[in-house]
Amino acid sequence: MKKRLLALFTALALAAALAGCGGGAPAPTAQSGAGSSPEGGELTGTVTVWSWDLALVQLQVEAEKFQQLHPGVEFQFEEMGTSQVYSKLTTCLQSGIGLPGVVTIEGEQMAKFGSKFPGKFYDFTGRVNAADYLDVKIGEATVGGKLLAWPWDSAPCALYYRTDLFEQAGVDPASIVTWDDLVAAGTQIKEKTGVDLLPLPTTYNDTLYRLMLMQQGTFYFDEAGNTVVDSAESIRAMSMIQKLYQAGITYDQNSWDDFVAAITGSKVACAPDAVWEAGTFIDAAADQSGKWAVMELPRFDAEVPVKGSSNGGSVLAVPAQSESPEAAAAFVEFAMTDMDTSGFTERTIYPSYIPLLNDPVFSEGLDYFGGQPIYELFAKVGQDVTQVNYTENFAEAIDLAKNAVTKVTLNGEDPTAVMQALQKELVEKFGK
Structure with a gap:
């Protein structure tokens, strides 16, 4: 890879x-x-x-x-x-x-x-x-x-996780259905192993927020290109990011090098990201072969199936x-x-x-991931990702949404107020 x-x-x-x-x-x-x-x-x-x-x-x-x-x-x-x-x-x-x-x-x-x-x-x-x-x-x-x-x-995106750390902490991966389940698991993993749950950029990007938006079938903009970052789904996503951060179970990632260091240094037990990230694990953390597996991203409500998410x-x-x-x-x-x-x-x-x-090669198991056919899972997720409207304003929206992540994590500001302020700022900038 x-x-x-x-x-x-x-x-x-x-x-x-x-x-x-x-x-x-x-x-x-x-x-x-x-x-x-x-x-x-x-x-x-x-x-x-x-x-x-x-x-x-x-x-x-x-x-x-x-x-x-x-x-x-x-x-x-x-x-x-x-x-x-x-x-x-x-x-x-x-x-x-x-x-x-x-x-x-x-x-x-x-x-x-x-x-x-x-x-x-x-x-x-x-x-x-x-x-x-x-x-x-x-x-x-x-x-x-x-x-x-x-x-x-x-x-398509999923959750990479360390099977050995989950086992050491007594956490059953099958028990993780919702993001709240993952927070609880992260707390247990931190208590038992001293390892953080996942890398969380606080100033570097807003990727996790974006994945959570797509899971709920929404984005920065609606089909007509109107800004909708003050929606209930958007506020819920940013609130969950704050919850993860305030639980004290996240690794501060503010560069690509930070991410690689978190993986290679066994500083995190999970990483939510795209299919291409598998190559990073295999290349950068070759000594961890057999210790990683992949599951679908958690959902917000156990009874409500989520959409897939994409990153790249x-x-x-x-x-x-x-x-x-x-x-x-x-x-x-x-x-x-x-x-x-x-x-x-x-x-x-x-x-x-x-x-x-549909070629059989995508159903083959990978030794690095304990023989799991991870690309089969990613193929399923990929077909669940719905269209989103990036618009010509996407790049600017990312920069400002990244600032919102900083406000709810490092500054501890109220997610609802932060997203309402971001909505106003984007509408003034883009005209809708």
């Missing part, structure tokens, strides 16, 4: 990025026929791909197979981090110059690009069979009612003004419907393509 793909976001001024986008006349649009093939003809053109880390490697593998079917298509690959991709993409979209044929974008960021640059991305509506993909990924790829990207990797994943988009948009779109379709499991088995890219998730 390899380590997870990194995720960051920055902005770059237009003048600085124009040099990176190159010069010359604007590239033809998707409607101009550049790179397309007449009906029954052959695809031709050059497709430039922007991506990062293992995602780029996987796209290179897919391109080699694609070229066997379409030798008239050439590929150029550029590896860059997410911040560089977003900075360069922003300014190239503004100028219409130097755009890639295919670009990897985090699913949560697609709404921002699609909304800010209407008409600038290839429309896959009608080309993607939505029933073949996890619902949450279709939501990420949809902007303004159009599929402006193709779903790729997914990130990406989509593939095709800028409409790229050199060969039709060839690029055909490549994306080919790569995203390939039934080859090597992207997962060799590069730990967990797919959102349901037919691929």
